[in-house]
């Protein structure tokens with residue numbers, strides 16, 4: 001037997017560790033805002049970031065120089081204590097170094113023992129298979145017990161190796177700690193030997209060309225999305241496991257238009273949120289991952305037209321039935337969640 005029995009799946013992995021969650025907390029997570037915690041100037045902006053972003057993440061992994069790993073870890077713990085994150089309703093996460101690095105053990109032990117009360121989610125990079133989740137799961141349970149935590153810390157895996165991609169369903173199902181998975185397009189591109197130096201987004205050479213024109217005139221062509229398959233597969237794996245899928249980083253900070261389109265494609269395919277690397281990307285993510293008021297109004301008309309969610313109705317010439325009722329429910333529930341946090345959007349969703 002390679003999996004736990006159903007009864008054992010939800011048992012704590014260490015004596016004294018909190019019970020695993022059976023249902024994920026329902027939270028608005030439109031953007032996970034990355035903060036380099038070793039930089040005093042940026043860390044000082046954390047309270048401001050916590051007002052703006054749904055989730056603030058202390059990044060300890062890539063983008064943090066090797067000689068600043070200790071300072072970043074200290075900074076992450078300080079971030080945990082800067083605000084009462086639970087009371088504020090903003091998520092506090094940290095991306096730790098990978099399991100095969102010399103920093104993982106200290107990252108996780110210090111975070112859980114010194115900031116565990118505030119920490120919602122540990123983001124695990126370069127996850128290769130369920131065994132990585134099992135190892136971290138057992139280790140975090142021991143630390144939770146030692147720290148006397150009452151609330152379990154959740155895990156978020158980054159999909160950024162070909163092997164992780166091949167085992168994405170097993171990773172998603174590996175533990176009740178799993179909260180979600182993000183695409184890691186930069187590392188994944190390298191591991192797959194994709195020929196790009198970009199962090200997410202399209203590529204001018206990845207396109208489809210029209211058939212030849214009879215008059216020999218120039219053929220039109222259009223860029224395609226090299227991430228479509230990966231995002232769709234990740235979304236299916238996450239929904240199979242009842243967890244959330246996220247787009248990851250968009251590295252061309254100056255190209256807000258392409259960033260917005262990449263985020264929107266992910267939103268339409270089922271992702272709950274994305275990463276923001278720069279403050280300017282928080283607003284883009286907020287715009288994209290909150291449903292548009294006209295979509296919300298139409299969704300609510302569907303729900304009203306079919307109060308018990310069954311049967312068939314026509315709205316503006318479009319057939320509605322049990323399936324579109326469920327689609328409408330997804331949009332309407334998200335709008336309710338957004339409304340709790342955003343009074344302006346709440347007003348727009350409520351307007352006639």
Ligand SMILES: CC(=O)SCCNC(=O)CCNC(=O)[C@H](O)C(C)(C)COP(=O)(O)OP(=O)(O)OC[C@H]1O[C@@H](n2cnc3c(N)ncnc32)[C@H](O)[C@@H]1OP(=O)(O)O
Nearest residue numbers: 034035036042045049059062063186187199249277278279
């Ligand atoms: C492939 C991956 O793993 S992606 C994840 C790893 N990468 C990261 O986490 C990168 C996080 N982001 C950053 O480090 C920075 O945004 C960079 C390096 C991309 C750009 O930084 P800069 O060149 O300083 O950007 P810019 O000059 O536009 O910054 C404007 C202001 O925003 C601040 N700022 C920039 N990024 C952030 C951030 N992530 N959070 C909070 N404040 C920020 C700057 O400190 C600056 O403040 P100031 O006006 O008081 O001086």
Ligand SMILES: O=CC(=O)O
Nearest residue numbers: 160184185186187
């Ligand atoms: O960690 C993110 C990535 O794209 O790599």
Ligand SMILES: [Mg+2]
Nearest residue numbers: 062160184187
């Ligand atoms: Mg990466």
